[in-house]
Amino acid sequence: MTDFEDTGSRRIISLLMENAAGALSRVVGLFSQRGYNIETLTVAPTDDVSLSRLTLTTVCDDHTTEQITKQLNKLVDVVKLVDLTEGSHIERELMLIKVRAVGASREEIKRTADIFRGQIVDVNSSLYTIQLIGTQEKLDAFIEAMKDANILEVVRSGVSGIARGEKLLTL
Amino acid sequence: MLKDKNTATGTIDAGNTLTEMNGDVEMLSGGDMIARVLEEEGVEFLFGYPGGAVLHIYDALHRNKSVPHILVRHEQAATHAADGYARATGKTGVVLVTSGPGATNAITGIATAYMDSIPMVVISGQVQSHLIGEDAFQETDMIGISRPIVKHSFLVKRTEDIPRILKTAFYLAASGRPGPVVVDIPKDITAPTIKRPYHYPKEVNLRSYTPAEKGHAGQIKKAVEMLLRAKKPIIYAGGGVIQGNASEALTALTHHLNFPITNTLMGLGAIPGSDEQFLGMLGMHGTYEANNAMHESDVILAVGVRFDDRVTNTVSKFCPNAKIIHIDVDPASISKTVMAHLPIVGPALQVLEEMLSQVKDAQSQPGISNQPDAKALEQWWSQINDWRAAHGIYTKNRFDDTTDKIKPQEVVQLLHELTEGQAFVTSDVGQHQMFAAQYYLFEKPRLWINSGGLGTMGFGLPAAMGVKLGNPDAIVACITGEGSIQMCIQELSTCTQYDVPFLIVNLNNGYLGMVKQWQDMQYESRYSESVYQDSLPDFVKLAEAYGHVGIKVTDKASLREQMQKAIETSKTKVVFMDVYVDPHEHVYPMQVAPNGAMNDMLLSKTERT
Ligand SMILES: Cc1ncc(C[n+]2csc(CCOP(=O)(O)OP(=O)(O)O)c2C)c(N)n1
Ligand SMILES: [Mg+2]
Numbered sequence: 001m002t003d004f005e006d007t008g009s010r011r012i013i014s015l016l017m018e019n020a021a022g023a024l025s026r027v028v029g030l031f032s033q034r035g036y037n038i039e040t041l042t043v044a045p046t047d048d049v050s051l052s053r054l055t056l057t058t059v060c061d062d063h064t065t066e067q068i069t070k071q072l073n074k075l076v077d078v079v080k081l082v083d084l085t086e087g088s089h090i091e092r093e094l095m096l097i098k099v100r101a102v103g104a105s106r107e108e109i110k111r112t113a114d115i116f117r118g119q120i121v122d123v124n125s126s127l128y129t130i131q132l133i134g135t136q137e138k139l140d141a142f143i144e145a146m147k148d149a150n151i152l153e154v155v156r157s158g159v160s161g162i163a164r165g166e167k168l169l170t171l
Numbered sequence: 172m173l174k175d176k177n178t179a180t181g182t183i184d185a186g187n188t189l190t191e192m193n194g195d196v197e198m199l200s201g202g203d204m205i206a207r208v209l210e211e212e213g214v215e216f217l218f219g220y221p222g223g224a225v226l227h228i229y230d231a232l233h234r235n236k237s238v239p240h241i242l243v244r245h246e247q248a249a250t251h252a253a254d255g256y257a258r259a260t261g262k263t264g265v266v267l268v269t270s271g272p273g274a275t276n277a278i279t280g281i282a283t284a285y286m287d288s289i290p291m292v293v294i295s296g297q298v299q300s301h302l303i304g305e306d307a308f309q310e311t312d313m314i315g316i317s318r319p320i321v322k323h324s325f326l327v328k329r330t331e332d333i334p335r336i337l338k339t340a341f342y343l344a345a346s347g348r349p350g351p352v353v354v355d356i357p358k359d360i361t362a363p364t365i366k367r368p369y370h371y372p373k374e375v376n377l378r379s380y381t382p383a384e385k386g387h388a389g390q391i392k393k394a395v396e397m398l399l400r401a402k403k404p405i406i407y408a409g410g411g412v413i414q415g416n417a418s419e420a421l422t423a424l425t426h427h428l429n430f431p432i433t434n435t436l437m438g439l440g441a442i443p444g445s446d447e448q449f450l451g452m453l454g455m456h457g458t459y460e461a462n463n464a465m466h467e468s469d470v471i472l473a474v475g476v477r478f479d480d481r482v483t484n485t486v487s488k489f490c491p492n493a494k495i496i497h498i499d500v501d502p503a504s505i506s507k508t509v510m511a512h513l514p515i516v517g518p519a520l521q522v523l524e525e526m527l528s529q530v531k532d533a534q535s536q537p538g539i540s541n542q543p544d545a546k547a548l549e550q551w552w553s554q555i556n557d558w559r560a561a562h563g564i565y566t567k568n569r570f571d572d573t574t575d576k577i578k579p580q581e582v583v584q585l586l587h588e589l590t591e592g593q594a595f596v597t598s599d600v601g602q603h604q605m606f607a608a609q610y611y612l613f614e615k616p617r618l619w620i621n622s623g624g625l626g627t628m629g630f631g632l633p634a635a636m637g638v639k640l641g642n643p644d645a646i647v648a649c650i651t652g653e654g655s656i657q658m659c660i661q662e663l664s665t666c667t668q669y670d671v672p673f674l675i676v677n678l679n680n681g682y683l684g685m686v687k688q689w690q691d692m693q694y695e696s697r698y699s700e701s702v703y704q705d706s707l708p709d710f711v712k713l714a715e716a717y718g719h720v721g722i723k724v725t726d727k728a729s730l731r732e733q734m735q736k737a738i739e740t741s742k743t744k745v746v747f748m749d750v751y752v753d754p755h756e757h758v759y760p761m762q763v764a765p766n767g768a769m770n771d772m773l774l775s776k777t778e779r780t
Contacts (some may be wrong), residue, residue: 018379021326022314033319070503076323076343080377171378
């Protein structure tokens with residue numbers, strides 16, 4: 001799925017920003033303006049409705065990561081920021097995948113979903129919709145495992161993350 | 172100073188603010204709120220242009236009367252004039268434009284201010300809230316269009332938010348690393364019928380924005396150790412020193428350490444141009460001594476600079492032996508293009524003062540390691556003086572001053588001599604800009620006003636208006652080219668309306684000279700679209716048509732006399748001095764690119780380092 005550049009590594013940058021009009025476009029705009037790439041992006045309000053939590057993943061070298069975090073911090077709407085990949089952290093992504101499931105393959109698909117601890121959340125006589133939660137790697141692996149099945153549609157939430165232990169990204 | 176010939180005969184007097192009281196609370200319309208905020212902020216000049224979406228605001232200004240407005244002839248000029256005013260005075264420039272074309276015309280000036288970190292607040296009208304998104308008449312997404320070129324922006328959604336948002340805009344524009352802030356206000360928000368409580372906050376508190384107030388003392392201590400151990404040090408100072416009002420502190424530190432110092436294009440004036448320790452500008456058209464001293468240095472004290480590509484030349488070859496100390500109020504400027512060995516995030520003034528005091532403390536302790544290496548410094552200075560003697564442009568003229576042709580460099584030298592390096596000089600973009608930067612040695616900060624980052628032709632004339640309005644008693648000159656001046660020439664009319672006198676020195680070489688220079692050097696003199704085919708206007712007649720004084724200079728022998736007269740006359744009138752200079756002059760030194768180092772330079776049409 002991801003095209004890893006040999007000089008770079010994958011980063012998960014998570015930030016709190018004002019839940020204000022235009023804040024998201026400033027973050028996204030910064031990436032295109034400065035030529036950084038975004039692999040995944042997810043954003044939603046937190047328990048504090050005045051704040052949104054945005055998590056994005058990108059592949060870049062140390063120098064670019066430093067620049068990205070500095071430039072993001074410089075945005076007036078960005079309150080706080082962390083590069084989760086700097087420490088131990090938990091990362092999760094949700095995927096819904098719709099596959100053709102008929103004949104012999106129907107049972108095979110269910111077995112594979114079970115192995116990955118996927119749940120079948122919608123069924124009809126000819127297809128399954130499977131929900132899967134895990135790291136980006138795990139979801140990639142599931143798609144790979146489904147290679148021989150007829151994948152009809154894939155939707156992924158993008159990566160969310162949180163640091164392990166006492167480390168917090170709060171005000 | 173400000174005389175608007177039109178309103179002098181105006182008759183409208185509709186009273187002041189249309190105030191209504193609700194108990195103790197003043198109820199104001201959005202338009203009146205804006206006028207009041209500008210009054211409370213002490214805005215000396217509002218540069219703008221009216222249109223449908225801002226008519227309520229203009230009516231409020233008309234009634235309020237306490238905010239002098241300068242009606243420009245093009246919104247680009249409003250932003251440049253506000254920018255020039257801001258650069259020269261250190262105060263925030265303020266602009267008011269209408270929606271759609273008014274807003275888009277302002278974009279070039281906003282980008283210009285953004286690239287050079289100039290404090291500016293731009294209020295743009297927007298179509299009525301309920302029409303936004305419908306491709307309404309004169310609708311453009313100003314927030315979207317301006318997003319990459321502003322420090323921050325606001326779309327006002329409720330009338331009662333106007334005071335808080337404008338207060339925040341003024342605070343953001345001027346604090347930390349300054350920059351332009353856009354406030355986009357839909358027309359219905361400013362309607363006279365909608366009155367809301369007016370309360371202007373005294374302070375702004377933003378949890379998401381906390382500019383650095385102090386450099387880290389421990390980092391400064393490490394820097395002091397590096398400076399005292401340096402054998403070939405150099406100070407490289409830029410626009411951040413000017414913007415940060417740190418020129419005196421920088422000069423004091425430079426003198427105390429007896430280090431050589433160079434300035435960027437944006438930093439000229441940070442140390443007096445006549446200072447013995449000043450090596451001139453560095454970079455693409457920097458001096459031989461400045462570029463060599465940078466290249467050979469072992470410690471660079473970089474202050475308020477951003478290692479721009481026009482300074483570093485090829486980054487991988489940049490100053491191979493140097494350890495870099497980088498002071499900047501914006502952490503994102505540090506290690507962006509060139510790695511800093513010692514970053515110090517903080518305001519230039521505070522950090523430089525702390526640095527000098529720590530240097531003095533260190534020196535008062537016993538031990539030779541606490542003293543600068545006097546012997547090494549002496550050798551270093553002797554090396555630098557050799558460079559100066561060999562190819563320095565201040566030790567002798569490196570251009571041919573023996574011909575009959577007027578050389579552009581001579582014109583700038585003469586202006587410098589006659590104004591003693593004390594005039595405000597604005598410029599446009601091109602060869603004339605580089606000649607101005609090289610040959611007008613600025614004695615003070617904020618005298619040199621040019622578009623360094625964006626390189627905006629058309630900047631010089633409107634900027635000069637803003638400078639002169641902010642400094643009515645000063646001598647102001649705009650050094651320009653016949654190409655650039657035509658990009659905002661309509662502002663000659665604004666100068667007439669408000670009696671804003673200054674000197675325009677048009678270094679008329681009959682070409683888009685800087686383009687031609689590159690075509691000479693890289694395209695075998697194929698002048699693709701850098702010539703005007705005899706279409707240039709008669710600038711003297713043009714100036715006269717606007718009610719100004721025009722002077723044509725073609726004779727080298729009379730240059731001095733004409734310049735003297737022009738400077739004198741420019742105290743009361745706009746003087747357009749159209750000087751016919753050698754069309755084939757090139758700007759030197761010029762760094763060799765691509766793949767050149769700091770010290771790889773062309774020194775003339777025939778010499779190379
Ligand atoms: C708005 C804009 N358009 C184009 C350029 C590119 N450009 C840089 S210098 C230059 C020529 C300027 O000519 P002139 O004003 O006559 O100055 P000279 O170089 O001849 O002194 C041009 C076209 C620019 N800097 N700004
Ligand atoms: Mg020209």
